[in-house]
Amino acid sequence: MNANNSEPVIVAFCCHYCAYAAADLAGSGRLQYPPNIRIVRSPCTGRLEINFFMKAFEAGADGVLVAGCEEGSCHFKEGNYLAKSRVNTARRLLEEAGLEPERLRMVNVSAAGSQQFAEYVREMVETVTKLGPSPVKKIIRKDANKEQTGAIQ
């Protein structure tokens, strides 16, 4: 998949202790879900800063999925609550910048939640497909022949 086709690209920031394990389990269990996500493992969703999400969109991501532990079960106690408020702030910022806030979503998954993880990915792909390609990505495509843009592929 590359920036020149119409398939949405979704960056998924997954917590090492839950969502990443759930994604791993989904793979081991041979669960089918859309191949549109690019997983970035994080030690905890509390490590994720607002600029991580902004950089992903800036680089042409059509959507960003933040997957953390279920509320109350963060390995570091409150990391997923921090992530939740940062995601909400980033959604407002994206709206100010002219992007649909629905392109950024936070979900909570347990390490055993492979089915749930696959379902969240399907929902996210559906949401982003309905919204269409990110307008940021369109410009990156236009520039792609001129210079190295660092677009997500």
Add this chain to the structure above:
Amino acid sequence: MIVAERKTIPELVDILRPHKNILVLGCGTCVTVCLSGGEREVSIISSALRIASRVHSLDFKIDELTIERQCDNIFIEQAVEAIEKADAVLSTACGAGVQAIAERFPEKPVYAGLNTTFLGILEERGVWTEKCAACGTCVLHKYGGICPITRCAKRMMNGPCGGSREDRCEVRPDRPCAWQLIYKRLKDISQLDRLNEIEPPKNWNSSLSGGPRALIREDHKI
């Protein structure tokens, strides 16, 4: 510290619209501590402006830099090259920092990226509150260390006003009544008798009413 908050992205886009090469210049002092204009916020604001530029076809080219302190010429020197390359500077410092940059580069448009709001402290994580109005004649010693000018909505020097409800200010019910705090504090430090003294009207000449202020220390001048 000086507390400030970010202007909205549409406001910033409107301000920057006539320019192409823009430097977002952060400050590593107060606005870093209040999470509004330091290196991380410069990165966030720059990303948002790049996204807005692409969404609205504005062709901004945004560079980022954060220096230790924008209100000090010694630190401004570290930004000279980046500022000279840019068509305009969006400073995420307080109003003093923005003006220091504008004075140092008289031919460069310099804009404020933040609204400088007050002198305050971090009350709890994510909450800053105003504590000082920089009025120029400190009266804190008379009020148990609680400033009636800043923390009383009516700036009463001889309070209380009588309008507080359950120790909360009647103007801002989310804030405590300053005079309740003053009374409690003076009682705790056995200085309640201070409240028997009537404070005469304050001379506001030392505040902004006397025009722009300057501090001159002959012992430090060269």
